[in-house]
């Protein structure tokens with residue numbers, strides 16, 4: 691439904707996003723990558739908000755910069771969603787519906803109620819937004835992006851700064867939406883991807899490093915993940931470059947590290963998770979993670 695062909699963005703001589711091609715069908719996609727990887731650039735290009743230096747993005751074959759009709763089929767939620775704090779959610783959504791001019795007033799009001807319900811904001815819909823938690827503001831941002839029933843929904847860091855309960859609630863809203871639309875979310879929170887995304891895209895330094903099922907990420911750490919039990923003394927004297935996680939247990943300290951060779955003679959190879967694979971990929975192995 692959504693596709694990118696040789697899509698890239700350059701500022702002066704530097705590629706913020708090197709040309710890449712991707713295809714998206716209905717479902718939830720997680721976009722991962724360290725700071726400056728090119729995630730926002732890709733999202734804004736796909737949303738038609740940024741002019742590419744090369745290539746194009748299309749929805750059902752029509753360029754995302756091809757006019758009002760195609761723009762209406764894209765909902766975009768930026769990292770920081772701005773609204774008038776004195777307005778209530780209901781007033782704000784009504785205002786945006788009128789601006790987008792999506793259907794008759796009656797249809798707009800019905801849609802607004804449906805969206806308030808979908809993002810679980812009905813109970814607070816008549817309170818000024820200045821009294822909302824950051825999770826509620828984000829959910830309102832998503833409701834706004836969903837006006838007009840877009841086929842593609844792009845959400846930049848939806849769960850940043852949210853408490854665990856709000857994060858789960860928001861993830862559920864996006865997962866529900868992905869039954870009928872392409873939903874692309876960027877995140878630094880790997881658990882967002884591990885629990886709900888079918889497919890994962892990993893960017894680093896403006897390049898596409900991985901695109902595929904989330905389970906496939908784990909293989910980047912295959913044969914390179916090590917586990918061992920260290921004493922307090924050993925742990926203190928270890929070079930930190932090796933260590934990914936350390937967890938105190940009844941017998942000592944359980945350590946995990948990624949590297950081409952075992953960090954200690956008694957480390958054993960372990961089965962990597964998606965998160966281990968992501969760390970290995972981003973660290974650009976064969977270097978050791980953290981270097």
Ligand SMILES: Nc1ncnc2c1ncn2[C@@H]1O[C@H](COP(=O)(O)OP(=O)(O)OP(=O)(O)O)[C@@H](O)[C@H]1O
Nearest residue numbers: 701705706707723724725726727728729730731732
């Ligand atoms: N307007 C601009 N002019 C010049 N360089 C830019 C511009 N916008 C982005 N860049 C550069 O492009 C690269 C990718 O930026 P982008 O914001 O897409 O990364 P990101 O993965 O979204 O990062 P973060 O996780 O920190 O939000 C960065 O090196 C950034 O400095």
